[in-house]
Amino acid sequence: MTYTTPVNEILFALNHVAGLEAARNEGLYGDLGDDLVAAIVEEAGKFANEVVAPLNRVGDTHGTAFKNGEVTMPPGWKEVYRDWAAAGWNSLSASTDWGGQGLPYALNAALIEVWSGASIAFGLGPLLTMSAIELIEAHASPELKATYLPKLVAGEWMGTMHLTESQAGSDVGALRTKAVRADNGTYRLTGEKIFITFGEHDLTENIIHVVLARLPEAPPGTNGLSVFLVPKYLVNADGSLGARNDVRAQSVEHKLGIHASPTCTMVFGDQGGAVGYLVGEENHGIACMFTMMNRARLAIGLEGVAIAETATQHALAYACERRQGFLVGQHSHEPVPIVAHPDVKRMLLTMRALTNASRAICYSTAVAIDRARKAADAAARWAADQRASLLTPVAKAFSTDIGTEVASLGIQVHGGMGVIEETGVAQFYRDVRVTQIYEGTNGIQAIDLISRKLPMAGGTVMSIFIEELRGIVAKVQAANDPAFGATGQRLTEAIDSLERTSGWLLSKLKDEPEAALAGATPFLRLFALAAGGTLLAEEGHAALRLGDAAGANVATRIAIARFFAEVLAVEAPALERAIVEGAGSVNAAGAVLAA
Numbered sequence: 001m002t003y004t005t006p007v008n009e010i011l012f013a014l015n016h017v018a019g020l021e022a023a024r025n026e027g028l029y030g031d032l033g034d035d036l037v038a039a040i041v042e043e044a045g046k047f048a049n050e051v052v053a054p055l056n057r058v059g060d061t062h063g064t065a066f067k068n069g070e071v072t073m074p075p076g077w078k079e080v081y082r083d084w085a086a087a088g089w090n091s092l093s094a095s096t097d098w099g100g101q102g103l104p105y106a107l108n109a110a111l112i113e114v115w116s117g118a119s120i121a122f123g124l125g126p127l128l129t130m131s132a133i134e135l136i137e138a139h140a141s142p143e144l145k146a147t148y149l150p151k152l153v154a155g156e157w158m159g160t161m162h163l164t165e166s167q168a169g170s171d172v173g174a175l176r177t178k179a180v181r182a183d184n185g186t187y188r189l190t191g192e193k194i195f196i197t198f199g200e201h202d203l204t205e206n207i208i209h210v211v212l213a214r215l216p217e218a219p220p221g222t223n224g225l226s227v228f229l230v231p232k233y234l235v236n237a238d239g240s241l242g243a244r245n246d247v248r249a250q251s252v253e254h255k256l257g258i259h260a261s262p263t264c265t266m267v268f269g270d271q272g273g274a275v276g277y278l279v280g281e282e283n284h285g286i287a288c289m290f291t292m293m294n295r296a297r298l299a300i301g302l303e304g305v306a307i308a309e310t311a312t313q314h315a316l317a318y319a320c321e322r323r324q325g326f327l328v329g330q331h332s333h334e335p336v337p338i339v340a341h342p343d344v345k346r347m348l349l350t351m352r353a354l355t356n357a358s359r360a361i362c363y364s365t366a367v368a369i370d371r372a373r374k375a376a377d378a379a380a381r382w383a384a385d386q387r388a389s390l391l392t393p394v395a396k397a398f399s400t401d402i403g404t405e406v407a408s409l410g411i412q413v414h415g416g417m418g419v420i421e422e423t424g425v426a427q428f429y430r431d432v433r434v435t436q437i438y439e440g441t442n443g444i445q446a447i448d449l450i451s452r453k454l455p456m457a458g459g460t461v462m463s464i465f466i467e468e469l470r471g472i473v474a475k476v477q478a479a480n481d482p483a484f485g486a487t488g489q490r491l492t493e494a495i496d497s498l499e500r501t502s503g504w505l506l507s508k509l510k511d512e513p514e515a516a517l518a519g520a521t522p523f524l525r526l527f528a529l530a531a532g533g534t535l536l537a538e539e540g541h542a543a544l545r546l547g548d549a550a551g552a553n554v555a556t557r558i559a560i561a562r563f564f565a566e567v568l569a570v571e572a573p574a575l576e577r578a579i580v581e582g583a584g585s586v587n588a589a590g591a592v593l594a595a
C-alpha cells in the first residue's frame with residue numbers, strides 16, 4: 001500500500017465545509033458543475049496513486065545526485081514530471097490569459113494535497129512554480145509576463161523562491177544579495193542564497209528564480225528589498241533559450257527527509273553578475289514577495305494535511321491486521337487486531353480528526369482566496385481577502401504541526417515496525433518535519449497571527465470570524481441530534497476561550513508585547529482547535545442534512561466531529577490559561593535560562 005487519494009473526503013470537505021458548492025451556486029466560477037469538479041479530483045487521484053506515489057520511495061532512497069553544478073533527479077522522476085505537466089496539472093487554476101485553465105484555486109489547493117500525499121518531494125517543485133506564477137501575474141510588467149508565464153504555466157519551466165541567506169533566515173530583512181542597475185534596464189545580481197528548493201534540477205530546460213535582493217542605496221531591513229526574475233538561461237526575443245545566466249548551484253544539502261527535493265546553495269555573479277529583471281518597483285519587493293509567500297504558506301499547510309492523511313491510511317490498515325493481546329474481559333486465546341484496543345482507537349481517531357480539521361481549515365482558506373478574486377462586490381472581495389489573510393498562518397502552522405504529530409502517531413501505531421524503513425511510515429515522519437520550518441517557521445506564523453492578523457481592521461476581522469463559528473455551533477445544537485453528544489457545549493467553551501484570549505492579546509500587544517509574543521504559538525493552536533472543531537461539526541451537520549443516500553457517511557462524520565470536540569478541543573481552556581497566566585513565567589524563566 002502506498003497512497004490512496006481520499007476522493008470522497010476531499011470533495012465533501014471542499015463542497016460542504018469550505019463552501020465551494022455555495023460559491024459555485026452563487027456563480028463565482030461561471031458554469032463549473034459539480035460533476036466536473038468530481039471528475040478532476042478523481043482523475044488527479046488516479047495519476048497520484050498510480051504514477052506519482054510509486055516514485056516516493058525511489059526518491060527517498062536515491063536522493064538527487066550533484067555533479068559539476070548539475071543535479072540529476074532520481075530514476076523515473078523526469079518522465080513522470082513531463083507526463084504530469086503534459087496532462088495539464090500545473091495549469092489548473094492559472095489564468096486562461098497565459099494558457100491556464102482558469103479553474104478554482106480551491107480545487108488546485110485540493111490537488112496540491114493530492115500530489116503531496118503521493119510524494120511530498122514531487123509536489124514541492126510545482127507548488128513553488130504555481131506560487132511564482134501568482135507573483136509574476138500580480139506584479140510583473142506585461143513584457144515579463146509574456147516571456148515567462150506561458151512556459152511556467154505549462155510546466156515547461158519551473159520557478160523557485162530565493163529569500164534565505166546564511167545570516168538571513170527568519171530575519172529576511174538581513175539579506176545582502178546585491179543588485180545593481182545595468183544600462184539596459186536590467187540588473188546584475190551578486191551574492192549567495194542557501195536552502196533553495198529545486199534551485200537546480202533536470203526536470204525542465206529552464207528554471208526561473210524569483211530572487212529578493214538589495215540595491216546599493218536601499219534602506220536597511222525589509223523596506224530595502226526588491227524582487228528580480230533571474231532565469232537559469234536567458235530568453236531570446238523569439239522565446240528560445242539563450243546564454244547561460246551567471247547563477248549556479250554550489251552544493252546540495254543532505255537532509256532528514258524529502259531527499260528527492262534538491263535543496264541548493266546558489267551563487268549569483270561568480271562571473272560578473274547574474275542578469276535580473278525587476279518585478280514591481282525598486283525597494284517594494286517584500287510586498288510582492290508576500291503574494292508568493294502567502295500562496296506557498298497555504299500550499300505547505302496542505303503538505304501537512306497530505307502527510308497526515310497518508311500516515312492515517314497506513315496506520316489504520318496496519319491496526320486492522322496486526323494482532324496483539326486480548327480485550328478486557330475476553331476469555332478467548334485468539335489475539336485481536338490492535339484496532340480493537342481503546343488506546344489504539346484513540347490514536348487512530350486523533351489522527352483522523354486532526355487530519356480532517358486541518359484539511360477543512362486549508363480548504364476554507366483557499367475558497368476565501370477565490371472569493372477575494374471573484375466575489376461580485378468590492379466589500380465581499382475585501383472581506384474574503386481579510387479572511388484568507390487571517391487563516392493563512394493557521395493553515396500553514398497548524399496543518400504542519402499536526403502533520404508531524406500524526407506521522408509520529410502513525411509510527412506509534414506500528415510499534416517497532418514503525419521505525420523500520422521498509423515499513424515506509426518512518427519516511428512520512430522524516431519528510432514532514434521540515435514543513436514546520438520552511439516557508440516561515442511555525443513560530444513566525446504564530447507571531448504573524450497575533451501581531452498582524454488579529455489587529456486587522458481593529459480586531460473586527462477576528463470578531464466576525466468568531467461570530468461565524470458561533471453560528472455554526474448554534475446550527476449544530478439546533479439539530480438536536482444525540483449523536484453529537486457534548487459537541488455544542490465543548491465547542492462553545494473553546495470559542496469562548498478563543499474570544500477572551502484574542503481580546504487579552506490585543507490589549508497586551510499595545511502595552512506589554514513580550515507577554516503577548518510568549519503566547520503566540522499556544523494561541524495559534526487554540527485558534528485552530530476552536531476553528532477546526534467547529535468546521536468538523538459543520539461537516540457532521542452537512543452530512544446529517546444530505547443523508548447517507550448522498551454518500552455522506554453521516555455516523556462517521558458526526559463521530560469524528562464529536563471526538564474532536566470532546567477529546568481534542570477541550571485543550572482550548574487550558575491553552576487560554578497557559579497564554580494569559582503563563583506569559584509571565586515564560587519571560588521570567590526564559591531570562592533565567594539565558595543568564
Ligand SMILES: Cc1cc2nc3c(=O)[nH]c(=O)nc-3n(C[C@H](O)[C@H](O)[C@H](O)COP(=O)(O)OP(=O)(O)OC[C@H]3O[C@@H](n4cnc5c(N)ncnc54)[C@H](O)[C@@H]3O)c2cc1C
Nearest residue numbers: 161162163164169170195196197263438439440441443444
Ligand atoms: C529543506 C529546506 C528547504 C528550504 N527551501 C527554501 C527555499 O526554497 N527558499 C528560501 O528562501 N528558503 C528556503 N528554506 C529556508 C527556510 O525558509 C528557513 O530555514 C526558515 O525560514 C528558518 O530560517 P533559519 O533556518 O535561518 O532559522 P532561524 O531564523 O535561525 O530560526 C531558528 C529558530 O528561532 C526562531 N526565531 C527566529 N527569529 C525569531 C523571532 N523574531 N521571534 C521568535 N522566534 C524566532 C525560529 O522560529 C526558529 O525556531 C528552506 C529550508 C529548508 C530546511
